[in-house]
Amino acid sequence: MKAILIDDEKPALIQMERLLRTDGRMEVTGMYTQARHGLEHMTAEKADIVFLDIEMPEMNGLEAAENLYRLNPEAQIVYVTAYNDYAIEAFELGAIDYLLKPVDPERFAKTVSRLESRLSQLQAVRREAAPSGEPSVLCFKQLSLTGGPGTGGSLRWRTQKAQELFAFLVHHRSKRVAKDVILETLWPELSLDKAVTQLHTSVYQVRKMLKAWGIGAGIDYSHDSYRFTGDGFRTDVDLFLTAASSGEITSREQWRRLDQALQLYRGDYLEEHDYFWAKSYRAQLLGQYIQASLLASAYEVSAGQTHSALRRLELLQKKEPFSEEICRAGMEVHAGLGDKLSLKKHYEAFASALREELGSEPGRETTNLYRHLMQSI
Structure with missing residues (x-):
């Protein structure tokens, strides 16, 4: 596994490099104090994993992540930051994990194991696509x-x-x-x-x-x-x-x-x-993708993989921002975490998008569920 490190603080880069060297499962192919240099690296040479700070001058980590995904949609991003205020935004952008500074070695080892598992799954998909x-x-x-x-x-x-x-x-x-x-x-x-x-x-x-x-x-x-x-x-x-x-x-x-x-x-x-002749089938496949994603997230919740379910649903709603079914599934996960503030933000963001883009309000089933969940937490 090849990794690059992006953090505007050199001591943080050095600590992360030491952790990676001690773990031994990854090769560090680049260390950068500016996000744009990391993007240049990804343009010239792909990396499997990016350890990325969020609070950086010029371009913060959340902005950098969007550019990184454009360069390599399969890149696995792990945010490393001194702040925990960005967790939801990080997972919305598809981050595989979120580490707080100073990074705990045991917590770090779990992250590497998760990355290793994720990359193995991606390789299995490629093999299954063309065994x-x-x-x-x-x-x-x-x-x-x-x-x-x-x-x-x-x-x-x-x-x-x-x-x-x-x-x-x-x-x-x-x-x-x-x-x-x-x-x-x-x-x-x-x-x-x-x-x-x-x-x-x-x-x-x-x-x-x-x-x-x-x-x-x-x-x-x-x-x-x-x-x-x-x-x-x-x-x-x-x-x-x-x-x-x-x-x-x-x-x-x-x-x-x-x-x-x-x-x-x-x-x-x-x-x-x-192609205009593909539109009907495209919509049919998208519907099947959404339903399959909802099944996967439901299993993840039942298996205790709540953050994975939330990340999947957040990405799904980016694809279909006006889907009430996806919104309701996301509300259920936030409620299951006991996170009343995130539940409120999730619902209000959805309602705001409906008003601004479609001039409508959430349906009765969605609003009733929201009120019920808010009262139950």
Whole structure:
């Protein structure tokens, strides 16, 4: 595991380096007294873990975290600070842990163990997404091909329309798609002759790309329709749905599998391409992601992993800020912690967002639950 340290106080950097060296499970690849230098490091060389101070001049740790996640969405961030006032904000930004100065060695060892476990889970997800180099089509966030012999080189689509045609055929998987449907969907603005020419050119480019991928997949044409062929691959969506469609989580093994599936959800379905024909399925998958996340958080609460549940729900509400169901789940967790102030802040932030963005108020079920929880603490 590679780690970088960012703290404007040199004595704090030295203490953290000593703790890491004594523990022996991480390699320190950079130490910085300014957040911008840490960001420069992450631009040039990725690190698995960032130990980050919050109170710093120029750019504080919470601002730095947002930039770090943009550079490396899988970076694990641990805040190290003399103040405990930022805990909720830290977990909202996806921090894996929160250490108070001076750092207690035993507490630090637990944090490293948690990081070790988290990184092992991420590696397991990657292996499950493409075990033993198994070819995979990744559709969450951005379309990409992995695992085939050709992915060691540079696989680049010749045109955006060739890429969209491939995505459209994968979207329908083994089903045949009528030629007329493809023409109307991908080239509605062109005359029939020009659209057919574009289709034939794009089919040629997709077949060439699949040949370079080297897994035996192809494009079949018959009965005036096209179909993507190839049994030797899986998509991340397939893997996600297999685990996310399970019911109530009652064991740690079920939770582990679900957590791995949720980590496959790197972003919404074909999010960066914004194909209009993918919007309905994108919304469907997002709904399944939300429900699966709520199941995972419910298990975490029952297993005593309350802070993990809270962190998951805070991140989920950032994705769906107007979901009353997510808001209610978050209120339940705050109430379970006996934290009346955080419960109040959570509800009021949600209500304020509804008023400012939608001109509405929380529903009766949400307001009644809020009043009940506030009275019960």
